Amino acid sequence: LNATKMRQYINSKASANYIEVVNYTSGAMQLCLDRGLTDGNPPILRMTGNKGDIWPYTTQGHYLNVSGKINATTYQVTDPYIEYANPSITNGKFNVTLSQIYDVVQQHTAKSFWF
Numbered sequence: 001l002n003a004t005k006m007r008q009y010i011n012s013k014a015s016a017n018y019i020e021v022v023n024y025t026s027g028a029m030q031l032c033l034d035r036g037l038t039d040g041n042p043p044i045l046r047m048t049g050n051k052g053d054i055w056p057y058t059t060q061g062h063y064l065n066v067s068g069k070i071n072a073t074t075y076q077v078t079d080p081y082i083e084y085a086n087p088s089i090t091n092g093k094f095n096v097t098l099s100q101i102y103d104v105v106q107q108h109t110a111k112s113f114w115f
Contacts, residue, residue, distance in 0.1 A: 003046065007114055016041050018114040026102045029113070033066050033075060033101070036115035042067050043115040045077070047104035054103045056094065057085035061108060066101070073098045 007018050018041060021032055036043040042065040049055030049062075059081075068076035080092045105113050 003110065003112075007044075010044075014041075018044065020112050020114055022110075022112045026098060029102055029105070030098050032113070032115040033098075034069065037066065037069055041115065042078070043113055045101060045105055045113045046108045046110050047101075048107040048109075049104040051085075054100050055096075056082065067093065070095055075101060077101075 003020075007020065010016060011018055021029070024032070033043050044063060044065050047055075047059070047062055047064070049057070049059055051058040062079075062081065064077050064079035064081075066075050067078040070076055074095050074097055076093055076095050078093050082089050082092060082094055086094075105111065
């Protein structure tokens with residue numbers, strides 16, 4: 001549950017340098033997501049969401065990563081839990097908008113993400 005230790009572990013095992021981003025705008029978040037994808041370090045989101053509101057399932061706290069960019073405002077996320085929430089998605093990937101990403105990260109108590 002300690003996000004700092006979790007991030008340090010990922011950095012040590014993946015030869016990455018994830019940093020935590022707080023106090024950001026939607027535009028700043030998009031720049032970070034794009035840079036993380038370009039640099040080969042998929043951004044990691046800490047999120048909370050409600051099914052049917054802004055996310056395909058309800059969660060009180062969850063991690064997942066941004067694994068691709070579809071167009072200017074749509075991203076692909078990789079989330080193994082989606083297979084349980086929606087069994088028709090069998091590859092763990094689905095598309096969401098920047099607005100959805102921003103909203104679910106802002107709903108999490110930490111209001112932060114890593115890139």
